[in-house]
Amino acid sequence: MKFLAKLRRNEKGATAIEYGLIAALIAVAAIAAMQGMGSQLVSTFSKTSSAMSKGVA
Numbered sequence: 001m002k003f004l005a006k007l008r009r010n011e012k013g014a015t016a017i018e019y020g021l022i023a024a025l026i027a028v029a030a031i032a033a034m035q036g037m038g039s040q041l042v043s044t045f046s047k048t049s050s051a052m053s054k055g056v057a
Helices: 002-009 012-036 038-054
Strands: none
């Protein structure tokens, strides 16, 4: 019985799961934001690469 009472009071596992879920949510939001800006980033890097290869500042 003491083991079950101690197990019920122990919330370290629940806290770790909550932090894991928060980290996963942040990762999903970051991936979605990066995918949304993907075409803009490709365009910017292409322009920069083209300008550098031509020697234009």
